[in-house]
Amino acid sequence: MDIVKVKNKQQKDDAFYVRRVVFVDEQQVPLEIEIDEFDDSAIHFVGYEGKQPVAASRLRFVQGFGKLERICVMKEHRGQSFGKQIIESMEEVIRDYAFDKAKLNAQTHAEAFYVSLGYVTISDPFMDAGIPHVTMVKKL
DSSP, X not given: XXXXXXXXXXXXXXXXXXXXXXXXXXXXXXXXXXXXXXXTTSEEEEEEETTEEEEEEEEEEETTEEEEEEEEEOGGGTTSXXXXXXXXXXXXXXXHTTOOEEEEEEEGGGHHHHHHTTOEEOSOOEEETTEEEXXXXXXX
């Protein structure tokens, strides 16, 4: 998979396409929650297999953390380490901005995946968009 830090409208549209398929269509998150006011200022990432967008995420800097958000991989491309690759790309950008801590809100079904990448759970479960989540952090 080739991961791109979004630089143009087509790449951003591709990232939003993956997010819509995974979060809105598959997980039934309302579009007005999925696409929010932070999308204009976030750094977006999109992963391609050939010319096909298959993974996406966004990154913001909040309270001293690089905050990893909207991490998703199309269903038919899961299990190929694409999630790990996009997270590593995001962590690299966090370091490039001279931050040394990452934070994310993980869907609880993915918590073990993030633990395997060095993240530590720091919250009790909570609901976001009707889906149980936990907050996790990692020192980079």
